Amino acid sequence: MKKASLALAVAAGTLGLTLGNAANAAFIEDSTAKLDLRNYYFNNDVRDTDTASNKEWGQAFQLNLQSGFTEGTIGVGVDAIGLLGVRLDGGGRAGKAGQSRTPASTAGNGTLFPADSDNSAVDEFSSLGLTGKIRFSKTVAHVGTLQPKLPVVTFNDGRLVPQTFEGAQITSNEIDNLTVVLGQLEHAKGRASSNSESLSVAGARRPDGTPVGTDAADSNKFYYGGADWKINKDLLAQYYYGNLDDFYKQHFLGLTHTLAIGAGTLKSDLRYFDTSSDGKNGSTAGRADGYVGSGYYGRNGAGNAITAGEIDNRTWSAFFTYSLEGHALSAGYQQVSGDSNFIQLNQGSIPGQGGATTYLITDRQITNFGRAGERTWITQYGYDFGKIGVPGLTANVLYMKGDNIKAVGGDQKEWERDLTISYVLQEGAAKGLGFAWRNASLRSETSTGDIDQNRLIVSYSIPLL
Numbered sequence: 441m442k443k444a445s446l447a448l449a450v451a452a453g454t455l456g457l458t459l460g461n462a463a464n465a466a467f468i469e470d471s472t473a474k475l476d477l478r479n480y481y482f483n484n485d486v487r488d489t490d491t492a493s494n495k496e497w498g499q500a501f502q503l504n505l506q507s508g509f510t511e512g513t514i515g516v517g518v519d520a521i522g523l524l525g526v527r528l529d530g531g532g533r534a535g536k537a538g539q540s541r542t543p544a545s546t547a548g549n550g551t552l553f554p555a556d557s558d559n560s561a562v563d564e565f566s567s568l569g570l571t572g573k574i575r576f577s578k579t580v581a582h583v584g585t586l587q588p589k590l591p592v593v594t595f596n597d598g599r600l601v602p603q604t605f606e607g608a609q610i611t612s613n614e615i616d617n618l619t620v621v622l623g624q625l626e627h628a629k630g631r632a633s634s635n636s637e638s639l640s641v642a643g644a645r646r647p648d649g650t651p652v653g654t655d656a657a658d659s660n661k662f663y664y665g666g667a668d669w670k671i672n673k674d675l676l677a678q679y680y681y682g683n684l685d686d687f688y689k690q691h692f693l694g695l696t697h698t699l700a701i702g703a704g705t706l707k708s709d710l711r712y713f714d715t716s717s718d719g720k721n722g723s724t725a726g727r728a729d730g731y732v733g734s735g736y737y738g739r740n741g742a743g744n745a746i747t748a749g750e751i752d753n754r755t756w757s758a759f760f761t762y763s764l765e766g767h768a769l770s771a772g773y774q775q776v777s778g779d780s781n782f783i784q785l786n787q788g789s790i791p792g793q794g795g796a797t798t799y800l801i802t803d804r805q806i807t808n809f810g811r812a813g814e815r816t817w818i819t820q821y822g823y824d825f826g827k828i829g830v831p832g833l834t835a836n837v838l839y840m841k842g843d844n845i846k847a848v849g850g851d852q853k854e855w856e857r858d859l860t861i862s863y864v865l866q867e868g869a870a871k872g873l874g875f876a877w878r879n880a881s882l883r884s885e886t887s888t889g890d891i892d893q894n895r896l897i898v899s900y901s902i903p904l905l
Contacts (some may be wrong), residue, residue, distance in 0.1 A: 470508025643734030
């Protein structure tokens with residue numbers, strides 16, 4: 441606990457010192473601080489094997505400190521984030537007879553904790569992130585720890601503590617109804633790690649061909665940029681570009697529209713990605729050095745791999761949601777074309793770094809249905825019980841079915857069913873205390889296999905400033 445406590449103390453002390461020395465009212469008055477608590481139980485039951493199943497329980501503490509900006513033409517400020525994860529139960533030794541509680545880096549499932557030297561889950565892990573910021577007019581630059589949430593790169597917050605990145609980003613709103621974003625990322629800290637690692641994709645390998653390890657092929661440069669144009673109050677158009685040096689280039693086009701129909705509204709969400717190889721991934725020699733992406737490695741007539749890991753993918757989707765009096769009914773379709781899986785930043789080849797969020801309508805609880813050739817139909821229903829006098833209670837059920845997955849020996853298929861029930865206290869001394877149960881089942885003919893999963897999450901936020 442000593443290292444983790446020190447990390448949080450340094451984060452608070454760094455911002456506190458800055459605030460104390462700042463002779464600027466706005467810098468201090470606009471500052472905020474909060475402590476987010478998350479108690480997380482994770483049960484991942486891989487049906488056809490016991491050694492890959494996970495049962496873990498942990499407590500997370502996330503301290504967020506954000507200053508205001510100094511006054512003047514150019515304003516400066518500083519943000520800090522301190523993360524601490526404490527193991528309460530679970531995380532046994534991988535491969536131990538009769539023991540199914542294995543940590544993320546040995547089981548490969550990217551669960552709650554990193555592994556210790558004996559492959560057991562650590563008792564705790566922590567990290568500290570600092571971000572400097574500068575504001576000029578309606579443009580803000582951030583340098584340091586980032587948590588981008590954009591179509592071409594989105595931080596993952598699906599476990600005990602969130603993923604963070606290191607880099608720089610500029611966000612500009614100089615033109616009304618237009619937001620422009622430019623950035624560069626160089627490292628990532630996984631959701632189950634305290635270490636900063638270079639960037640990679642799922643499928644990247646060591647030069648000797650070994651699929652896992654900290655020395656897998658990687659990159660220190662991910663460039664991204666794009667714009668959100670709010671054409672009117674009901675229509676938003678987006679374009680974004682992402683480039684992971686020596687792996688891939690990606691273009692994104694998006695359109696969302698809201699239409700009033702009777703007493704309800706229909707929201708349409710259209711997305712298109714075009715992803716191709718970059719640098720070493722585009723050459724045979726580079727791919728031999730491990731610069732490959734995951735996907736379909738079929739065989740031609742001579743018995744040779746068709747793509748050998750070259751990134752080549754186009755993915756489009758359409759998702760429609762009709763909302764009326766607390767009800768929300770959705771339906772959608774997604775098509776993945778090309779011989780590679782859908783590719784975005786993913787540290788899956790690095791122990792403790794596994795797990796990423798992709799901007800797909802099918803990226804849900806267990807998997808993202810983004811395999812080469814996959815076609816997915818999705819239906820979803822949600823209800824807000826506040827409409828019948830139980831505010832804070834919501835429920836959501838989803839079903840996805842994918843087929844046409846390219847594989848040696850014939851196409852494969854899979855399906856996933858998700859159920860989420862959540863409740864947030866609306867009043868009293870514990871107002872804001874949240875409870876969530878997330879249950880999911882996956883049945884897949886792919887290497888992922890059959891999985892039943894349960895997550896129980898209790899969350900609470902304490903404002904400090």
